[in-house]
Amino acid sequence: MRTLTTPLTLDKVSRLNSGDIVLITGTIYTARDAAHKKIVEALPPHQNFGCGGVPFDLKNQIIYYAGPTPARKGMPIGSCGPTTSSRMDDYTPTLLKNGLKGMIGKGKRSDEVTKAIKKFKAIYFVAVGGAAALLATKIKKAKVIAYPQLGTEAIYKLEVKDFPVIVAMDSKGKNIFNRKKKG
Amino acid sequence: MREVSANIFPSIVADLVKEANYRLPFGVKRLIVEFSKKESSPLGRYIFKQMLDNIEIAAKKGMPLCQDTGIQEIFVDIGRKVRIKGNLEKAINKGVSKGTKEGYLRASIVKSPLFERVNTKDNTPAVIHYKFISGDKVKITVMPKGFGSENAGDVKMLTPSQGLGGVKDFVLQVVKEKGPNACPPLFVGIGIGGSMSNVTLLAKQALIRPLNKSNSDKKIAKLEKELLQKINRLGIGPQGAGGKITALNVSIEDFPTHIGGLPVCVNLSCYLLRYKRAII
Numbered sequence: 001m002r003t004l005t006t007p008l009t010l011d012k013v014s015r016l017n018s019g020d021i022v023l024i025t026g027t028i029y030t031a032r033d034a035a036h037k038k039i040v041e042a043l044p045p046h047q048n049f050g051c052g053g054v055p056f057d058l059k060n061q062i063i064y065y066a067g068p069t070p071a072r073k074g075m076p077i078g079s080c081g082p083t084t085s086s087r088m089d090d091y092t093p094t095l096l097k098n099g100l101k102g103m104i105g106k107g108k109r110s111d112e113v114t115k116a117i118k119k120f121k122a123i124y125f126v127a128v129g130g131a132a133a134l135l136a137t138k139i140k141k142a143k144v145i146a147y148p149q150l151g152t153e154a155i156y157k158l159e160v161k162d163f164p165v166i167v168a169m170d171s172k173g174k175n176i177f178n179r180k181k182k183g
Numbered sequence: 184m185r186e187v188s189a190n191i192f193p194s195i196v197a198d199l200v201k202e203a204n205y206r207l208p209f210g211v212k213r214l215i216v217e218f219s220k221k222e223s224s225p226l227g228r229y230i231f232k233q234m235l236d237n238i239e240i241a242a243k244k245g246m247p248l249c250q251d252t253g254i255q256e257i258f259v260d261i262g263r264k265v266r267i268k269g270n271l272e273k274a275i276n277k278g279v280s281k282g283t284k285e286g287y288l289r290a291s292i293v294k295s296p297l298f299e300r301v302n303t304k305d306n307t308p309a310v311i312h313y314k315f316i317s318g319d320k321v322k323i324t325v326m327p328k329g330f331g332s333e334n335a336g337d338v339k340m341l342t343p344s345q346g347l348g349g350v351k352d353f354v355l356q357v358v359k360e361k362g363p364n365a366c367p368p369l370f371v372g373i374g375i376g377g378s379m380s381n382v383t384l385l386a387k388q389a390l391i392r393p394l395n396k397s398n399s400d401k402k403i404a405k406l407e408k409e410l411l412q413k414i415n416r417l418g419i420g421p422q423g424a425g426g427k428i429t430a431l432n433v434s435i436e437d438f439p440t441h442i443g444g445l446p447v448c449v450n451l452s453c454y455l456l457r458y459k460r461a462i463i
Contacts, residue, residue: 019424021229069247069289078287079247084331084364106331107364107423128233129331129366129422130455132250133241151302152250152289164233166226166424176226176424177363 003162007060008101013123016167018174022125023162028062028104030156032083035147036091043098055146055155059099064127065106067152068136077142077158081132082106085124089113096120104165108177118173125165126176138163185262185319187463189269192323195461196278199325200255200306201286203459204247207238210394211370211456214431218368227426234421234454248455252288253327255279255309256387264319272311275323280305291330312384326391326458332451335365338383341445350375350447351410357449358414358430363423366453369430371414374448375403377438386450389434391458398435407433 004012006026016022031039039055041048065085069078085105092103093116101122106129109117117124127135141159148154169175207215215238219231241248257275261267283290283306292307293300316322337357341349354373362369374385397404411433420426431454440446 019226021226067250067289067291069250069252070287072246072287078289079241079250081250083251084334086364106366126422126424128230128237130249130453131233131237133244133246133248134233134237136246137240151304152291166230166422168424 006062008062008123009060010121013101013121013171016123016170017172018167018170018176020167022165022167024062024165025161025163026159028064028158028160028163029056029145030064030066030068030158032065032067032153033087034150034153035155036088036095038147040091040094043094056157057099058095060101061099062102062104063095063100064104064158068142068156069132069152071142077136077139077156079132080136080139082127082129085109092116096122109169114169114173114175117169118171121171123167123171124169126168127163127165135163184266185264186266186268187321189267189271189274191463192271192274193277193281195323195463196257196275196325197282197285199323199459199461200279200282200288200327203325203327203457204252204286204288205245206242207248207455208458212238214394215368215454218428218431222421222426222428224420224424224426226424227421227428230421230424247286247288248457249329249453250289251291251329251331252283252306253329253457254292254333255306256326256328257309257311258314258324258326258388258391259311260314260316260322262318262320263315265321267321275311276307276309279307279309321463322460323463324391324458324460326387329453329455332365332369332453335361336386336448336450337361338379338446338448340379341447343443343445345445347406349445351413353447354410354449355413355417358451359417359419362417362419362429362451365451366455367419367423367430368421368428368454370452370454370456371410371430371433372450372452373433373435374450375435375437375446376440377446378440379446381438382446382448383450385436385438386448389436390450390452390456392434392436394432398437400437403435403437407435
């Protein structure tokens with residue numbers, strides 16, 4: 001079990017290996033399909049600022065692919081587990097090129113994303129899909145910082161403590177998905 | 184003829200929608216516990232532990248098990264001796280809306296799927312299937328289906344000559360290619376026969392068949408067992424992170440088909456196979 005605080009650095013990322021269990025503490029940002037589309041439209045080469053530009057500095061940050069359920073009174077957030085990462089694959093290389101360092105989601109990634117992760121020395125974590133009520137207990141604060149009109153797909157700034165993830169693809173290009181089958 | 188007013192359905196459906204999202208059917212939970220003991224990969228065991236903890240937390244706190252509270256797939260079996268007074272479809276959707284709001288469920292349904300994709304904000308409309316059965320009762324089953332696993336399903340119109348081998352190959356290919364993204368360990372629902380439209384419904388109905396029952400046809404029951412063993416030799420493991428346990432159950436439903444075809448559908452469910460039933 002390893003611990004990690006945000007923002008990330010090249011040094012912190014290089015020390016993690018595929019298969020490591022990691023507890024993350026600090027700030028992370030949610031973004032799903034619709035928010036990715038908007039962020040990429042605001043970045044070069046499109047640079048369409050009609051939607052207000054990139055809502056946070058991507059440099060060394062982690063994006064969590066998640067769309068939570070509504071929060072009950074007195075709770076920071078509702079259930080908040082990872083969504084399928086591959087739907088974000090078309091956008092990810094652009095985000096990594098612009099400084100994004102980490103992603104949390106579930107499932108496999110495309111070859112393009114795998115290459116981009118290695119090239120930009122980034123990291124891809126998976127959280128346990130469906131463990132949404134458990135993961136919500138690790139989120140201490142949540143605030144919508146962009147695209148409130150998208151509802152659950154808005155960008156939330158989350159403060160997490162000991163948020164449990166597994167390194168699925170490390171900065172050296174190793175991943176947990178292509179291992180040889182066992183018995 | 185027994186008369187039942189549609190007015191009673193909104194509150195019944197609202198409760199089913201909430202309950203199905205908070206608590207797993209007993210048999211589903213028991214199966215996860217049972218299989219978790221068979222997993223030998225350390226990462227797989229760690230993942231199983233989080234899955235089981237999550238199930239406890241969701242039930243205790245009244246929180247949705249998964250943030251994807253699903254599209255509401257609703258099966259209504261109406262006894263032939265029952266007459267329903269009023270608009271049942273409207274009443275069911277009223278219940279879905281009520282349950283979504285009261286239960287703090289995520290609104291995940293968009294209208295104009297190809298263009299505007301505007302959120303309906305209350306998970307309506309539900310996908311409703313009606314069927315007539317014997318007796319004077321109404322059986323209603325609410326199945327919230329998340330799209331992580333729904334997107335991973337597939338249908339194929341095989342030819343009769345492709346036969347048993349073709350069916351096995353197709354099922355294994357779907358699980359191998361799309362299973363890792365569908366939150367394994369999986370429940371695998373398979374439809375065989377009928378037409379292109381009803382083979383997909385058969386696959387979904389297979390998912391909510393009682394877990395302690397195999398298909399009544401012995402040859403098909405044998406195929407269910409064989410496919411489960413073969414899937415668990417793929418090595419995908421919990422969450423696709425490698426391991427022995429890739430699927431928890433395989434269920435097949437079949438229907439007569441045309442002389443020229445052999446339709447097959449695979450509908451995958453994540454380990455959180457959610458449904459709740461009421462008999463009225």
